[in-house]
Each structure stands twice: as C-alpha cells, then as structure tokens.
Amino acid sequence: MNAPAELLIDTAAGSARVTTPAPREIWWELAAQDGGSHATQTPAWLDCLCATGSYRDSSRLYAFEDGSRMVLPLVSRARRPQRLDAVESWPVGWGIGGPVTPGGVGLRKARVLFADLADRPALRVGVRFRPGDAETWEKAVPAEFRLEPHMTQVLSLDGGFGTVWDQRFRTRARRDVRRAERVSLNVQVDRTGRLVPVFHQLYEQSIERWAGQQHEPLALARWRRRREFPGQRLAAVAARFGEACAIWVAWHGGEPAAAIVVLRQGGQAKFWRGAMNRELAHPVRANFLLHQLAIEEACEAGCRCYDMGESTPDSSLAHFKAGFGAVACSSPRYFRERLPVSRAEHGLRTAVKRVIRFQDV
Structure with a gap:
C-alpha cells in the first residue's frame, strides 16, 4: 500500500484537507457511521479489486473545516502513466462506489469533491453513485462531467x-x-x-x-x-x-x-x-x-x-x-475524459454486436 500523502485543496466551493490513500481505520469508522454505506464502498471491496486486477488504491479522505469527513473509494490502474490513467469508483463490473458520507453530504461539499476530481491529471475520472444520493450530485456536477444513467433495483x-x-x-x-x-x-x-x-x-x-x-x-x-x-x-x-x-x-x-x-x-x-x-x-x-x-x-x-x-x-x-x-x-455514473475514449469503446462494442447479431436479454 502506498504511504498516505496529505494535501490542502482550495476550490471555488470551499477547501478541504485530503489524505490519499484514505487511512483504513478512518474509512471503516465512517462506513460504520453511514447507515447507507454498501459492501461495495468498503476497504475490503477495494482490496478484492486490487487482488484480482491490475489496480492500486487511490482512495481519498476529505476533512472539511467544520470537522466533518468523507471517504471516496477510488482505484487507478497500476503501472500506467497518470496522463493515461483511469481513476474510478468503480471500474465497469464492480458496481456502486461513491463517497461514504456519515450524516449525508451537502451541495457545497459535493462541489468540492467534483472540483477535486476534475483537477486529477488522469485521462478518465468516473464515479458511480449509490441510490438515494442522486439528486445532490446532479445539482453539484460541473459541465465537464458527463452523465451515464444507471438504475439498480x-x-x-x-x-x-x-x-x-x-x-x-x-x-x-x-x-x-x-x-x-x-x-x-x-x-x-x-x-x-x-x-x-x-x-x-x-x-x-x-x-x-x-x-x-x-x-x-x-x-x-x-x-x-x-x-x-x-x-x-x-x-x-x-x-x-x-x-x-x-x-x-x-x-x-x-x-x-x-x-x-x-x-x-x-x-x-x-x-x-x-x-x-x-x-x-x-x-x-x-x-x-x-x-x-x-x-x-x-x-x-x-x-x-x-x-x-x-x-x-x-x-x-x-x-x-x-x-x-x-x-x-x-444510481448515476458521472465521468470526465480528456479524450473521447468511452465513445470509441462504445462504438467498437456496438459494431461487434452488430456483426454477431448480439441480442440483449
């Protein structure tokens, strides 16, 4: 595991102290306090992802001036330059990620998180949010992030x-x-x-x-x-x-x-x-x-x-x-890309499906 790094971010919506990777004991503490946290938002889930794929822990702990904290589970690709990296919560197939937020998250803090993600140097940054939080994130999302709709039953x-x-x-x-x-x-x-x-x-x-x-x-x-x-x-x-x-x-x-x-x-x-x-x-x-x-x-x-x-x-x-x-x-996913990688991937998948006459069931 990488040694945690601390930095102060200052955005138009406010400031926060960020620790990455997020300390595990604090992450577990916040998950226990957040009644809406999912199994897929825990350190154990991130560990499973890293153990069975070429990923590394890029989770972020946000500490705000009012004393509140939240953790954003994140992974990035191992052995990939930052400019070609994908920083996601989570990659396709790994389900719902998004912040662990005891007491909920207000609009200002949601904007701080998005501003921080928008500033990442990675080629792609994406977060899949859990049900129940969609309205707040929809109001906070900046223009450079695109919506990928998802529904969970x-x-x-x-x-x-x-x-x-x-x-x-x-x-x-x-x-x-x-x-x-x-x-x-x-x-x-x-x-x-x-x-x-x-x-x-x-x-x-x-x-x-x-x-x-x-x-x-x-x-x-x-x-x-x-x-x-x-x-x-x-x-x-x-x-x-x-x-x-x-x-x-x-x-x-x-x-x-x-x-x-x-x-x-x-x-x-x-x-x-x-x-x-x-x-x-x-x-x-x-x-x-x-x-x-x-x-x-x-x-x-x-x-x-x-x-x-x-x-x-x-x-x-x-x-x-x-x-x-x-x-x-x-359960929406919002993502930002510096190049239209997702659009190209979607086009390739669509073309292959057309060739083999793939049928969604």
Whole structure:
C-alpha cells in the first residue's frame, strides 16, 4: 500500500484537507457511521479489486473545516502513466462506489469533491453513485462531467419480513416460493468460501446459456465473462468479507441447481452474483426460494434494504426482481475524459454486436 500523502485543496466551493490513500481505520469508522454505506464502498471491496486486477488504491479522505469527513473509494490502474490513467469508483463490473458520507453530504461539499476530481491529471475520472444520493450530485456536477444513467433495483425491508412477504412480494413470487418449498430442495449457506467451486460450476453453465440467448459465440462469451468476473474473484471476496459474504446453493437430486452470493454491510444487503443450471432450477423455482431465504435473513439481521443490482430495463431479469417488490432507483455514473475514449469503446462494442447479431436479454 502506498504511504498516505496529505494535501490542502482550495476550490471555488470551499477547501478541504485530503489524505490519499484514505487511512483504513478512518474509512471503516465512517462506513460504520453511514447507515447507507454498501459492501461495495468498503476497504475490503477495494482490496478484492486490487487482488484480482491490475489496480492500486487511490482512495481519498476529505476533512472539511467544520470537522466533518468523507471517504471516496477510488482505484487507478497500476503501472500506467497518470496522463493515461483511469481513476474510478468503480471500474465497469464492480458496481456502486461513491463517497461514504456519515450524516449525508451537502451541495457545497459535493462541489468540492467534483472540483477535486476534475483537477486529477488522469485521462478518465468516473464515479458511480449509490441510490438515494442522486439528486445532490446532479445539482453539484460541473459541465465537464458527463452523465451515464444507471438504475439498480432495491427492495425496502422496512416493517420486517412479514410486511415484505405480504405487501411487497407479488402473488406470483409467493406462489413460486411455495412451489419450491414443496420440492425436495436441499439449501445450504456457506460463509467460509467452501462452496466457491460449486458456484463457479454453475456459472460456467450459465455462460453457455447466456451465449445462446444472446446469439454470442461461446468462445467470445467465455472470454468476456471471465474477464469481467475472473475465477479468483469470488474466492477473494469470500476470504475478505468472511461472515458478511453468504453463498446460498440449492441442490436438487444431489446436483447443484442454483446459487446466489449476498454481501452485507451495516443496514444494506446486496445480491451480488447468481448462477444456475436452468434445466434443474427453473422447474422447481430454486432461485425464488434462495432469494426468499436471503431476504428473510437480511430482515432478521436488521437490514433496511436488499439491493438486487442492475439489469436491462424490461428484461426477464428485471421482471424477476420486480416480483420481489424491488423498485428501480437511479444510481448515476458521472465521468470526465480528456479524450473521447468511452465513445470509441462504445462504438467498437456496438459494431461487434452488430456483426454477431448480439441480442440483449
């Protein structure tokens, strides 16, 4: 880890003392005080990213004149010159980042943070903000930052599991949970990493299914999915999060049918990854039972939200999540580039999709 450096920044919106990388003990302290902090906004998540990719810790602690503090999780590319660097919270595929802000963040402090990011020498700077904070950041964002819209589906756990089951689960979801309960499914939950190989077995089967659905060559699908989710990544997350990382697996007839990974931080539970053998899982509605059990456990643990992540609007996955009562919430990403790299990358991806007749599902 780099030795922390301290500097004073003075912007049109105000000043702050910045320490980078952010001291871990202070970061954990602020995350514990911030009831809205996600597992993906913790030092453990950054460590997993750095352990499974070519990244380095560039997190920033802001100390303001009124005594308040906030941490912005950030990584940059290892072994890359600053002018060609990408400083992000987080890179694509790593989910929601954004500041950890006990007590919330006012407009002035939001502008200080953006001014500091705009001043970074990197080729690209980007931050994906969590749901609930979007309005403040929208008002504070300077003109040189572009909006990349994202939505994440979130289930409120207010009122406890009884209320969630009766008032937020849709009729079909309750019916499918009951159907799964009548089948001889064996459900295990692992908090040690023991079931990581089982998850990856199902994930490889899922890649084959997704490739067929999307009209994507299997070799390309495997390369793309494994680049986005390397084999060692789940093991790294399970090792660093410990009890806060639960791998739920449903077995049918002695074979793994479906699995989900749920992370927890404070009052937030997050469905992070899922995989299944559709031929085994779908007829017995295994995924409905796994999510019901994970949601019930999150309620018992005192969580206020169950974040089900992002999915393509109006897709079958989006409808599946809505069946549990998950509501789409804005989770915008703002980024600034000195050269139009993202536009070129998007154009290349679009061209490849057109050639292979890729279909989003």
